[in-house]
Amino acid sequence: MQDWKRSTIYQIYPKSFRSARGGSTGDLAGVIEKLDYLQWLGVDYLWLTPIYVSPQRDNGYDVADYHAIDPRYGSMADFERLVAEAGARGLKIMMDIVVNHTSTDHAWFQAARQSRDNPYRDYYLWRDAPNNWQSKFGGPAWQYDERTGQYYLHLFDVSQADLNWENPAMRRDIHAMMRFWLDKGVAGFRLDVINLISKPPDFPEDDSDGRRFYTDGPRIHDHLQEMHREVFAGRDVLTVGEMSSTSLAHCIRYSHPDERELSMTFNFHHLKVDYPGGEKWVAVPYDFVALKRILSEWQEGMHLGCGWNAIFWCNHDQPRVVSRFGDDGRYRVQSAKLLATVLHGLQGTPYVYQGEEIGMANPGFGHIEQYRDVETLNAWRRLVTAGVPAETAMAAIRQKSRDNARTPMQWDAGAHGGFSSAEPWIGLAPDWCEVNVAAQRSDPDSVLHHYRHLIGLRKAYPVLVEGAYRCLSLDDPRIWAYLRQSSDALLLVVGNFSAETVRYTVPAGTVPDGATELLSANYPSPPPLAAQIPLRPYEAVMWHCRLSAG
Template sequence: MNPTWKQSVIYQIYPKSFCSAHGQATGDLAGVTARLDYLQWLGVDWIWLTPIYLSPQRDNGYDVADYLAIDPRYGDMADFTRLVAEAGRRGIQVMLDIVVNHTSTEHEWFQTARRERDHPWRDFYLWRDAPNNWQSKFGGPAWEYDPVAGQYYLHLFDTSQADLNWANPELRQAVFAMMRYWLERGVRGFRLDVINLISKPADFPEDDSDGRRFYTDGPQVHEHLQQMHREVFAGREVLTVGEMSSTTLEHCIHYSRPDRRELSMTFNFHHLKVDYPEGRKWVAAPYDFIALKRILSTWQEGMHAGGGWNAVFWCNHDQPRVVSRFGDSGAWRVPSAKLLATALHGLQGTPYVYQGEEIGMANPGFADIAQYRDVETLNAHRLLLAAGLPEDEVMAAIRQKSRDNARTPMQWDAGPNAGFSSEAPWIDLAPDWREVNVAAQRDDPDSVLHHYRRLIALRKRHPVLADGDYHCLTPDHPALWVYLRRTPAATLVVACNFSGETVAETLPPLGELAATGPARTLIANHPDTPPLAAALQLRPWEAVMWLVD
C-alpha cells in the first residue's frame, strides 16, 4: 500500500504574497487561515509555507535569524497555532520550509561566533584565513571577510547567509532539536531547502569553475540525512521533500528510496534549465521542448525503476510563471495553462501547485529594475551591466527569468489590490489582475481553476496516477508530448499539443490500446474531444487524458 502522500497534492504558499488579513503591505498567517476554505474547496491535502521565521528578509525569509520565532510581519505563535488547527479541521496538513544550509548573519549563533573564537558556536560556521576561488550562486565570491571575526566565512548564497558546518555534531543536534520543536506544534511535513549542499569537503579545493562540483551531493550528505531520519522522523508520520540543487538521478533515488531512510521525495530542477542557453540563466531565450520531454522522461523512468519518488512541479517561488515560460500567456493563455496542468498532473510523483498557478497567473513583465525586489535579480542586474551588457538585453533576461515573476501578490478578485490587502502591496501587482483572479474563475466552470480542481480529484480516484509506470510515445516530436501510465489493471494516455497549430500524428500503440477496450475521457481542455485512436489530431494547445481499464 502506498503512503497517502502518493495520492496527495501539495499547495505551496509564499506568505508574503498570499493574503493580508490585517491590511498591510505583506501577507500574514491570518491571511492564510482566512483562505483555508478556498484551499479545501480546491482539494489540496497539504500546504507548504515558505519561511515564516524571524528574518531580516534579505532573501525573503531564507535568511533565518531565529528558527523558533515567527517573524512579526507574519504574526505570532498564536496565529500559527490557529492556522495549524484550522487546516487540520479541513483535512489539510502543514509543511514548513527548513533552511539549514545557512543562517542569517544576524542569527545569534553567527553573532556570537564572530565575536568569540572559543565559543562552541564558532564551529557552527565555516571559517578560513584565506578564501578559495568558489563563487556564490547569487554572484561574486563565496567567501566574505568579517573584520570582527578576523576570518572569511563561506556563503554559497547572499553575503548575509552564512553556511553552517554540518561536520559539527553539536550543530546537527541543534538542527534536529529545532525540527522536533515544530513537530510538537502540529507540523507534519518539512521541505528542506538546498539540502544536498550541506556537506562540504574539509579541504575546500580550488576549482576551475564555481566550486559546486565539490559541495553538491557532498561527501557526508547521505549520512547526515540518515541521522536526521533516525533522530527526527522515525516513529512519526512525517512527509519530507528535499530541494536538490544541480543533483543527479542516482543521488535522488538514494535520497528518496524508502529503505534508505532519508527523505520521502525530492525536487530537482534540470527540466527548468531548458531555457538556459549553454547553462546561462541570465539570457532571454526560448526553451527546448524536446529537451524538456527528455529530461522529465528520464527522471520518470529512472526514479520508478530505482524505487525513488519525484516531487513534480512547474512553478515555485524561485521560478518564472509556467504559462509564460512553456505556454502562451496571450491569446492561448487558458488552454495552455490547462495543458500544462494536465501534462504535469499525469506524471508519477507528488504534484505541487504554487499559489496562482491554478488560475494561470503569468509573469508581470516589469520593465523597470526599480519594480524588482529580489536580491538575486538586483545582483544580476548590477553584475551584468558592470560586465558591459546593454541595459535592454539585461532587462529582457530579467523579465523572463527573475524570481520576482512568481512573487507578485495572489490575485483573489477585481477589487482594490486584487483582494490581497487594503494597503498597497510590497511589490507591484501583475497587470492582468482584474481579469485573471480567483473570484472570476470560481464562477466559471470552464476556467483554469476548475480544471486544476478536477485534476486534483482525479489523482485520488485513479490509482494508475500514483502507481503506473511511464512511457513516452513522442520523444522527438517538435510539438506533441504523448505518454502512457500503466498498471496491470489500467492504462492512462496523456496527449498534449504544445503549439498554437493543429497537429496530426499516427501512433500505432494508441490504436492497439483502443482496440483492447473502451477508453474514457477523464479530462480535456477543448470541447468535443475525439475518441482514442491511432490517428491522433490535436487542436492548438489541446490536452486530453484517456483511461482504458
C-alpha cells in the same frame, strides 16, 4: 501506500498570498482566511515558505530565529491557530526548513564572530584564506570578518552564512528545532537546498565555481539518515528535499524507502531548458524536446529505482509556467490547462504554487526599480557592468526573475486584487482584474476548475500513482504523448505544445481494444481516441483504459 503519494501539495508564499490585517505583506491570518478555498480546491498539504524571524534579505530564507514567527506574519498563537484550523478541514501544514545556512543576524553567528574560541564558532565554516568558490548569487563565496580575521563561507547572499554540518552539537540543535515544529502539529518539511550541506573538509578548488565539490557532498547521506533517525522516525511526516544541481542516482537514494532519508525530492534539471550553455540571465525560447527528454529520464529512472518524484512547474524561485512553456496571450487558458494536464499525469506527488491554479502569468515589469529580489538586482548590476545593453539585460530579467512568481495572489477584481487594502510590497501583474480566483470559481470552464478536476483524479485513479511511465513522442517538436501503465489500467496523455493544429498518430498496439474513458480535456468536444488524433493549439487530452486480467 503512503497518503502523500496520492496527495497534492499547495505551496504558499505568505508574503504575497493574502494580508488579512491590511498590510503591505501577507500574513498568517490571511492564510487562515483562505483555508476554505484550499479545502474546496482539493489539496492535502500546505507548504509555507519561511515565516521565521528574518531580516528579509532573501525573503525569509535568511533565518535569524528558527523558533519564532516573524511579526510581519503574526504570532506563534496565529501559527497554532492555522495548524488547528487547517487540521479541522483535513489540511496538513508543511514548514520550510533552511539549514544549509542562517542569517548573519542569528544568535549563533553573532556569538561565533565574537572570538575564535567561542563554542558557536564551529557552527559555521571559517578559513584564513578563501578558495575560488563562487556564490550562487554572484561574486565570491567567502566574506572577510574583520573582528576575527577570518573568512566565512556563504554559498548564497553575504548575509547567509553556511553551517558546519561536521559539528555534532550544531546538528543536535537543528534536530531539536525540527522536533519543536513537529510537536506544534506540523506534518511535513520542505528542506531548502539540503543536498548542499556537506562540504569537503579540504575545500578543494579547480577552474569551476566550486559547486561540483559540495553538491551531493561527501557525507550528505549520513547526515540525512541521522536526521531521519533523530527527527522523522516513528512519526507520520512528509519530507521533500530541494536538490540543487543533483543527479538521478543520488535522488533515488534520497527517496528510496530502504535508505530512510526523505519521502521525495525536487530536482530542477527540467527548468534549465531555457538556460543556453547553463547561463540563466539570457532571454531565449525554451527547448521543448529537451524538456520532454529530461522529465522522461527522471520519470523512468526514479520509478525503476524505487525513488519518488516531486513534480512541479512553478515555485517561488521560478517564472510562471504559462509564460515560460505556454502562451500567456491568446492561448493563456488553453496552455495553462495543457501544462496542468501533462504535469498531473506524471508519476510523483504534484505541487501547485499559489496562482498557478488560475494561470497567473509573469508581470512583465519594464523597469529594474519594480523588482525586489536580491538575485535579480545582483544580476542586473553584473550584466550592465559587463556592457550588456540595458534592454537586453531587462529582457532577461523579465523572463527569468524570481519576482515573476512573487507578485500578489490575484483573488478578485477589487483593490490590489483582493490581496490587501494597502499597497502591496511589490506590484501586481497587470491582468489581475480578469485573471483572479473569484472570476474563475464562478466559471466551470476555467483554469481553476480544471486544476480542481485533475487533483481529484489522482485520488480516484490508482494508475496515476502506481503506473510506470513511457514516452511515445520523445523527438516530436510539438507533441508530448506518454503512457502510464499499472497491472490493471492504462493512461494515455497527449498534448500539443504549439499554436498550430497538429495530427498525432498513436503507435499501433499502444492502447488495447476495448472501452476507454475520457478523464480530462481542455477544449469543448475533445477528439475521440483513434489511430490519428487531431489536436488544436495547446490541446491536451487524457484517457483511461481498464486492462483485462488476461
